[in-house]
Amino acid sequence: MxxxxxxxxxxxxxxxxxxxxxxxxxxxxxxxxxxxxxSYLDHVDVEKLQKKVExxxxxxxLIKDYLVYGETLSLYKxxxxxxxxxxxxxxNIVLRNVMNDAITSFTFNGSIDSGIDLGSxxxxxxxxxTYNHFEKERIYFKDAxxxxxxxxxxxxxxxxxxxxVADKNALKNQDIKFKKNYAFIIVTKHIPKxxxxxxxxxxxxxxxxxxxxTVDYGASTSxxxxxxxxxxxxxxxxxxxxxxxLKVKVLxxxxxxxxxxxxxxxxxxxxxxxAKLYLALGASYDENVNAPYMLTSPYTDGGLANTVSYFMSxxxxxxxxxxxxxxxxxxxxxxxxxxxxxxxxQKYEFYPQLRETGGRATYAGLYGGDLTNSSxxxxxxxxxxxxxxxxxxxxxxxDYFNENVDAITKILVKSIVRYFEx
Numbered sequence: 001m002x003x004x005x006x007x008x009x010x011x012x013x014x015x016x017x018x019x020x021x022x023x024x025x026x027x028x029x030x031x032x033x034x035x036x037x038x039s040y041l042d043h044v045d046v047e048k049l050q051k052k053v054e055x056x057x058x059x060x061x062l063i064k065d066y067l068v069y070g071e072t073l074s075l076y077k078x079x080x081x082x083x084x085x086x087x088x089x090x091x092n093i094v095l096r097n098v099m100n101d102a103i104t105s106f107t108f109n110g111s112i113d114s115g116i117d118l119g120s121x122x123x124x125x126x127x128x129x130t131y132n133h134f135e136k137e138r139i140y141f142k143d144a145x146x147x148x149x150x151x152x153x154x155x156x157x158x159x160x161x162x163x164x165v166a167d168k169n170a171l172k173n174q175d176i177k178f179k180k181n182y183a184f185i186i187v188t189k190h191i192p193k194x195x196x197x198x199x200x201x202x203x204x205x206x207x208x209x210x211x212x213x214t215v216d217y218g219a220s221t222s223x224x225x226x227x228x229x230x231x232x233x234x235x236x237x238x239x240x241x242x243x244x245x246l247k248v249k250v251l252x253x254x255x256x257x258x259x260x261x262x263x264x265x266x267x268x269x270x271x272x273x274x275a276k277l278y279l280a281l282g283a284s285y286d287e288n289v290n291a292p293y294m295l296t297s298p299y300t301d302g303g304l305a306n307t308v309s310y311f312m313s314x315x316x317x318x319x320x321x322x323x324x325x326x327x328x329x330x331x332x333x334x335x336x337x338x339x340x341x342x343x344x345x346q347k348y349e350f351y352p353q354l355r356e357t358g359g360r361a362t363y364a365g366l367y368g369g370d371l372t373n374s375s376x377x378x379x380x381x382x383x384x385x386x387x388x389x390x391x392x393x394x395x396x397x398x399d400y401f402n403e404n405v406d407a408i409t410k411i412l413v414k415s416i417v418r419y420f421e422x
Contacts, residue, residue: 059137070383074115141166203230204282208259219392260352280353289391293320
């Protein structure tokens with residue numbers, strides 16, 4: 001074999017070998033499913049992290065509690081609910097992305113839907129600070145912990161898996177240790193898991209009362225049947241939300257009668273799929289109601305409901321002329337509190353659609369008799385919104401809803417998408 005033929009043969013063999021290696025590497029590369037078990041820390045530049053992360057601070061700020069409501073993480077100087085006004089109220093919470101020094105700031109106003117907007121965070125490792133008398137101080141906890149993973153809503157077919165941790169050994173695998181249990185937020189972008197939903201929709205009516213073993217059919221009259229109209233409305237809203245890329249579950253089927261308590265209740269179904277928004281669609285028995293309105297938890301500042309009201313107004317949809325206070329838009333009402341035997345307001349809200357769905361933030365699982373949602377009393381809360389679309393005692397409101405249901409559906413969905421910045 002002459003030298004030229006030998007050279008050509010060698011080149012051919014090398015080319016084939018390189019191609020085989022490339023095919024092997026491509027086939028064996030980590031898939032998006034493989035990455036579901038990985039964290040941002042698994043691929044971080046350790047040397048850069050060691051240089052960038054702060055290890056000592058002039059001021060430190062002790063936090064005692066936290067909770068999650070929807071996509072919001074709130075921090076508390078005292079145990080949640082133990083004081084009327086927490087000392088964190090009015091404070092800025094400052095996040096520093098360790099790897100690029102980007103600063104993000106959030107203001108905590110005392111409401112459970114104010115605080116750190118986890119859905120807006122980019123991938124990275126964040127240090128947490130606050131200002132105490134204008135002095136920047138590093139946030140830490142007395143006892144070490146690693147919270148359960150928080151998964152945000154789908155955005156562009158991706159979600160953030162958020163790890164909230166306070167531990168002096170949080171970065172020990174990267175050979176970094178601290179003197180206190182400083183708080184970190186670690187954000188990892190993933191494809192969504194199939195068993196995690198974004199929104200659950202509760203078509204009100206047909207609710208089993210487990211105490212009396214009877215079904216509460218809801219606001220049903222000759223002009224409106226709440227169970228059937230709510231279910232039809234829910235299907236419309238689900239279809240529009242899914243067009244925006246969200247995963248949506250309707251919490252009851254035709255003929256089903258799940259109640260609001262127990263392992264197969266409507267709240268439980270929402271918790272099981274780790275939904276971030278609990279949207280209840282129901283009717284009223286109040287004959288004065290001539291147009292849709294909304295109920296929101298008094299523990300929130302009503303941001304979502306206000307957004308819905310604004311867009312309804314901008315698009316010519318009328319809402320019931322009522323509101324709880326001047327900070328709320330037209331048609332936005334706070335849920336009321338239940339009263340004790342002496343007529344004093346308790347911490348429990350009236351509607352289980354809001355009380356039992358907000359997890360620890362709305363004291364889910366603590367009110368009621370033997371059958372409660374106690375399994376979810378420490379859970380992350382779903383953001384609750386109760387949209388009352390018509391009154392079964394007012395033909396004007398029923399006619400208005402039926403004539404405008406397409407527009408109401410689309411504007412409701414548009415408002416949700418805008419509020420959560422989907």
